[in-house]
Amino acid sequence: xxxxxxxxxxxxxxxxxxxxxxxxxxxxxxxxxxxxxxxxxxxxxxxxxxxxxxxxxxxxxxxxxxxxxxxxxxxxxxxxxxxxxxxxxxxxxxxxxxxxxxxxxxxxxxxxxxxxxxxxxxxxxxxxxxxxxxxxxxxxxxxxxxxxxxxxxxxxxxxxxxxxxxxxxxxxxxxxxxxxxxxxxxxxxxxxxxxxxxxxxxxxxxxxxxxxxxxxxxxxxxxxxxxxxxxxxxxxxxxxxxxxxxxxxxxxxxxxxxxxxxxxxxxxxxxxxxxxxxxxxxxxxxxxxxxxxxxxxxxxxxxxxxxxxxxxxxxxxxxxxxxxxxxx
Numbered sequence: 001x002x003x004x005x006x007x008x009x010x011x012x013x014x015x016x017x018x019x020x021x022x023x024x025x026x027x028x029x030x031x032x033x034x035x036x037x038x039x040x041x042x043x044x045x046x047x048x049x050x051x052x053x054x055x056x057x058x059x060x061x062x063x064x065x066x067x068x069x070x071x072x073x074x075x076x077x078x079x080x081x082x083x084x085x086x087x088x089x090x091x092x093x094x095x096x097x098x099x100x101x102x103x104x105x106x107x108x109x110x111x112x113x114x115x116x117x118x119x120x121x122x123x124x125x126x127x128x129x130x131x132x133x134x135x136x137x138x139x140x141x142x143x144x145x146x147x148x149x150x151x152x153x154x155x156x157x158x159x160x161x162x163x164x165x166x167x168x169x170x171x172x173x174x175x176x177x178x179x180x181x182x183x184x185x186x187x188x189x190x191x192x193x194x195x196x197x198x199x200x201x202x203x204x205x206x207x208x209x210x211x212x213x214x215x216x217x218x219x220x221x222x223x224x225x226x227x228x229x230x231x232x233x234x235x236x237x238x239x240x241x242x243x244x245x246x247x248x249x250x251x252x253x254x255x256x257x258x259x260x261x262x263x264x265x266x267x268x269x270x271x272x273x274x275x276x277x278x279x280x281x282x283x284x285x286x287x288x289x290x291x292x293x294x295x296x297x298x299x300x301x302x303x304x305x306x307x308x309x310x311x312x313x314x315x316x317x318x319x320x321x322x323x324x325x326x327x328x
């Protein structure tokens with residue numbers, strides 16, 4: 001299989017889409033991901049850029065051997081997801097920029113269909129699709145901005161007492177309709193080129209997590225829409241790169257220092273110091289509430305992830321100088 005990449009001198013308009021793929025220790029996923037990309041592009045012309053974040057497996061060798069037309073950037077160290085994507089920007093020639101995870105496998109024709117939608121909806125700046133797991137389970141695909149309050153409600157299970165609060169993940173509907181939302185996950189992230197030219201791509205302070213949340217906030221502030229498109233989908237395994245750094249929880253969400261750090265950076269950036277301290281206070285309160293649940297209900301299974309983030313956050317608050325700078 002060969003991904004089509006037109007030489008720059010042979011085209012005036014540039015390729016239809018520039019696909020940017022960040023790889024970190026996922027050599028085993030490259031073939032199915034590239035196969036799905038080829039089946040998903042339809043008749044679109046592609047420029048494909050892969051940034052390898054100092055993989056320790058055979059990823060670079062596999063790409064050089066099996067996909068010679070791919071434009072490859074190799075990093076000597078892992079610079080993080082956001083910074084790695086940003087590295088591709090000087091090379092971008094496509095009319096659309098498409099971010100794809102190595103653990104996301106789109107349906108046949110998916111990329112062509114979503115580009116076609118954006119061609120006829122000029123207000124759409126960023127588009128995501130329906131995401132499902134290997135077993136077909138619907139994953140959060142149409143999401144809303146996190147706040148200290150809605151994160152607290154979700155982490156403690158108290159959201160049922162506040163039904164009017166919009167949670168980050170609203171799974172109460174069937175996800176069969178096109179819907180405008182706050183942000184879509186970065187594993188399938190189609191961006192209009194004008195948007196990248198206008199607001200850029202990712203804030204490099206986020207090493208991992210919250211990059212697309214922050215970016216979609218900038219996109220919406222610039223007057224563009226962020227759209228969830230449900231009529232095609234991608235199978236998203238999730239956590240393949242992150243699992244090489246830390247184990248995943250039983251819920252498939254990594255409880256890691258990187259995730260909590262990005263959350264603190266995001267709250268400080270968009271809610272200020274008062275918002276950051278509010279978020280930390282609610283984290284601590286949530287830890288107490290969750291600990292009390294296990295004390296009052298001995299039959300409840302103990303889950304360290306219910307209180308660990310608060311203690312990690314306290315340490316990070318010092319390391320990041322009140323979330324004003326990243327640790328890496």
